[in-house]
Amino acid sequence: MPGLAASSAIFERIQLPEAVFEMHLLEWVLPQKEETLERYAKRMAKKVQHDQIILVGVSFGGILVQEMKQYLTTRKVIIISSVKSNLEMPVGMKIAKTTKAYKLIPTQLFENIEVLAKFTFGSAIIKQRIKLYEKYLSVRDKNYLDWAIAKVLNWERTVVDPNIVHIHGDADEVFPIKNIGKCIIVKGGTHIMILAKYRWLNDNLPKIMLATD
Numbered sequence: 001m002p003g004l005a006a007s008s009a010i011f012e013r014i015q016l017p018e019a020v021f022e023m024h025l026l027e028w029v030l031p032q033k034e035e036t037l038e039r040y041a042k043r044m045a046k047k048v049q050h051d052q053i054i055l056v057g058v059s060f061g062g063i064l065v066q067e068m069k070q071y072l073t074t075r076k077v078i079i080i081s082s083v084k085s086n087l088e089m090p091v092g093m094k095i096a097k098t099t100k101a102y103k104l105i106p107t108q109l110f111e112n113i114e115v116l117a118k119f120t121f122g123s124a125i126i127k128q129r130i131k132l133y134e135k136y137l138s139v140r141d142k143n144y145l146d147w148a149i150a151k152v153l154n155w156e157r158t159v160v161d162p163n164i165v166h167i168h169g170d171a172d173e174v175f176p177i178k179n180i181g182k183c184i185i186v187k188g189g190t191h192i193m194i195l196a197k198y199r200w201l202n203d204n205l206p207k208i209m210l211a212t213d
Contacts, residue, residue, distance in 0.1 A: 001026045001057040001058065001065050001068075002026075003081070003194075004059055004060035004145075005137045005139045005140065006058070006059075006136050010136050010194050011025060013195060014201060014205070016209075017206055021206070022050075026047060026048075028139045029044070031144060035147070037063075040067075040151075041071065042068075044068055045068045045071035053072065053074055054209050055074055055076075055078070056077075056078045056080065059082050060152050062079030062081070062082025063083065063155055065077055077161075077165065078164075078167065078205075080167045080168070081168060081174070081175065081194065082168075083155075085159065086155050086157060089179065090176055132195070136195075166182065166183035168183040169187075169188065169189020169191070169197065170187055170188065171189060174191040186200055
């Protein structure tokens with residue numbers, strides 16, 4: 001499951017041994033009016049039609065697969081660049097939740113990110129990031145974005161599921177490693193390490209998936 005607003009294209013560099021794994025990619029669907037995260041997770045769980053499944057979720061997708069877990073029989077659930085409970089979220093997100101400042105985010109700008117890119121000035125890094133957004137952020141519907149941001153910030157889970165396998169970069173700028181509990185640390189991994197650290201993931205994901213402990 002990809003991250004907030006992202007398409008499954010973020011997994012294009014992930015290659016698992018075909019003799020062992022069959023990979024199925026999930027995509028975001030538009031939420032129904034006032035749909036709870038629990039109801040959305042149940043709806044998404046119905047799209048999984050396989051046995052011996054290992055759910056993998058990135059960022060907000062990691063939050064979602066943890067909620068989907070209760071509706072499926074899973075072999076393992078792996079989250080990448082995500083959080084296991086709302087206690088692992090950074091202070092800024094907690095303040096945004098309390099003040100409801102997130103409601104002021106002009107999410108309509110993301111509906112036409114190509115136009116936004118034309119007016120972007122600054123370093124090549126920023127421009128490069130905009131290009132990544134153009135390629136991988138396919139869900140730009142304002143209603144979805146408003147819903148998704150609210151669901152991330154208002155996620156109610158406080159107790160960590162001990163069976164969740166967490167892979168996290170020590171340079172994650174969205175969910176800083178200092179707030180993250182037990183996890184597999186990827187040195188130099190940022191919030192977009194699903195793209196930037198694909199070689200590490202390709203080398204290690206199969207072993208993590210097959211591990212019995």
